[in-house]
């Protein structure tokens with residue numbers, strides 16, 4: 001389709017496609033189908049809308065980071081005592097990690113992830129070391145409680161004056177979660193950077209418990225979704241997220257953006273969405289379907305143009 005202005009032919013048929021019409025019009029140069037005045041007003045209205053949305057999203061992210069301890073709102077979740085496992089949770093931040101905790105994180109990552117990453121591990125390890133200490137990195141640390149002290153610890157943790165000093169000097173770490181609040185495709189999301197449990201505490205539903213907690217934290221901070229990246233080779237984790245927790249492969253995952261290229265990538269991006277907008281953008285096939293449809297019709301249009309001199313047949317559909 002030409003970029004230049006094309007006069008609207010009286011035989012042109014518009015069947016408009018839902019709320020994203022303006023976006024699609026811009027993406028596919030269909031602005032040519034409006035006269036000058038309308039094109040300009042459409043663009044200005046769209047720009048205002050985009051700016052307002054961007055500001056609102058930035059405010060949400062800022063507000064999410066104001067919270068000092070995300071676990072404060074979820075005190076009953078601070079303790080997990082099931083399946084022969086007794087642990088308690090403590091919050092942390094990337095720029096406040098002690099040296100032993102940094103070593104712990106690096107060692108557990110290597111233990112759990114060197115296999116799934118294979119030859120990519122060396123490069124990934126460096127990336128993960130940088131991500132680990134980023135000021136915006138939020139942590140939930142999982143500490144083990146010796147069985148005999150479980151009850152006592154639970155009492156201390158639910159007390160109003162629970163101190164972080166106690167938590168840091170408490171039982172040994174058995175895992176951690178690292179996450180951030182970010183904007184993905186104009187949707188504010190909680191992105192899980194890491195969920196790592198030591199092998200001896202895996203398979204006891206602690207991972208599910210932690211993911212549910214993250215979903216609550218995301219909800220509480222008005223995020224539209226929880227997102228994460230999984231190595232395709234990490235079959236157990238993939239199964240955990242998709243079969244057990246009902247996460248889906250996101251539209252932003254390489255395999256969905258372009259299956260041809262995506263197949264060569266070693267990872268998938270998964271998501272669970274909490275509202276219609278996030279669902280449409282991060283989960284649904286709708287956008288790509290429409291894109292394909294518009295391109296198909298624009299090709300038909302080009303052919304018609306050649307044979308019938310600018311008699312375009314462009315279908316959109318109202319949703």
Ligand SMILES: CC(C)(COP(=O)(O)OP(=O)(O)OC[C@H]1O[C@@H](n2cnc3c(N)ncnc32)[C@H](O)[C@@H]1OP(=O)(O)O)[C@@H](O)C(=O)NCCC(=O)NCCS
Pocket residue numbers: 112195196197198201202203204205206207208209229230231234236237239240244
């Ligand atoms: C993936 C992980 C976070 C899941 O947490 P978990 O507490 O072991 O999982 P849960 O007990 O809540 O759920 C078990 C399910 O997860 C899957 N799973 C993943 N790893 C598992 C493991 N090592 N042992 C048992 N089940 C495992 C299974 O599909 C299982 O399904 P089932 O209950 O139908 O048998 C945890 O196993 C882990 O830390 N693994 C290593 C690091 C990793 O791969 N992290 C994810 C990176 S994206």
